[in-house]
Amino acid sequence: MKRFLLAAAMAVLGTVAAQAADLAAHYTKAPMMAAAYNWTGxxxxxxxxxxxxxxxxxTTTLDPPVAYFANSSVPAIAAVGAQHVNSSSVTGGLTAGYNWQVNSAVFGLEGDINYFGFKGSATGSALYPCCAPTGFTVNSQVSADWLATIRGRIGFLATPSWLIYATGGAAIADVKGNFNFSDTFAAATESGAIRDTRVGWTAGVGGEYAVGNGWSxxxxxxxxxxxxxxxxxxxLVAxxxxxxxxxxxSFDIKSNIVRIGVNYKFGGPVVARY
Known part of the structure; x- marks a missing residue:
């Protein structure tokens, strides 16, 4: 009887030991942490x-007491001098800025300087109402070589890597205009030139996608x-x-710009997520 009890006890102990060994051999790893892109920097x-x-x-002119032009010529010159100049070109340049990320919102300040390439001209002619068949011609040339902007940005994260934003601020450019008037009545000529650093405004929208390692x-x-x-x-000489x-x-400049770009962010924190 004692031998039977001893054998049974040894069998039970062996089974418990085997189960304990099996339990010790199986474990579950903690989930690995993945680095989420942080836009601050x-x-x-x-x-x-x-x-x-x-x-x-x-282009307009006045009608002074001692004038070259007949009264009817003044509005005629203004009508021909109201000219529309179109321009299109490739643009490109450099950008720098800083972002602050607060949860899913991103606030930033950005500046850029670009080749603008705005250039165009227009010409118009008409007969003098008083003195046909003599007439006059007005020519306008407008250009701006470069454009700089200083803008705020505010956006939200559609995903941790995908930023949708609105932007707006100041636009600065060196603008130039050249104007010429001539006629066939007395071979009259007149010219004017404008060069001015203009500060205007700009606004727009965009999207930016982080591809990793600081690049977007x-x-x-x-x-x-x-x-x-x-x-x-x-x-005026006549x-x-x-x-x-x-x-x-006088002249103004208005433009639409569509562009793509690549940015590199230096440093900045990386937030761990599961």
Missing amino acids: FYVGGNVGGQWGSADAA LKAEYLYVDLGRASMTSNN GGPLPAQTFTH
Whole structure:
């Protein structure tokens, strides 16, 4: 009887030991942590795209007491001098900025300087109402080589890697305009030139996707309005100088810009997520 009990006890102990060994051999790993992209930090980048826009140019003259023009010529010159200039070109340049991420919101400040390539001209002619068949011609040329913007950005994260944003701020450009008036009545000529650093405004929307290791790709649309630049001249010549005759020349520039770009963010925290 004692031998039977001893054998039974040894069998039970063996079974328990085997089960304990099986339990010790099986375990579950903790879930691995994955690094989520964090948008906070300083970044630099480049962009390339296209711009299409227009300029409304104007040439007018006054009717002083001692005038070269007949009364009916003044509104005729204004009508021909109201000219529309179109422009389209490739644009591209450099970008730098800083982002702050707060949960799913991203706030930023961004600046860029780009080749703008705005350039266009227009010409119009008409007969003098008083003095046909003699007439006059007005020519306008408008250009802006470069464009810089300083903008705020505010956006939200559709996913941790996908940012949708709106942007707006100041637009700065060196604008140039050249104007010429001539006629066939007395071979009269007049000219005016404008060069001005204009500060206007810009606004737009965009999307940016983080591809990892600090790199991101973006697509963006901006509308730019540089306001109106103007000047006056008293250099009409018709058989001799006529300084009493005042001309006014002016133009504005408005443009649409669509561009793509790549940014690289330096450092910044990486947030762990499961």
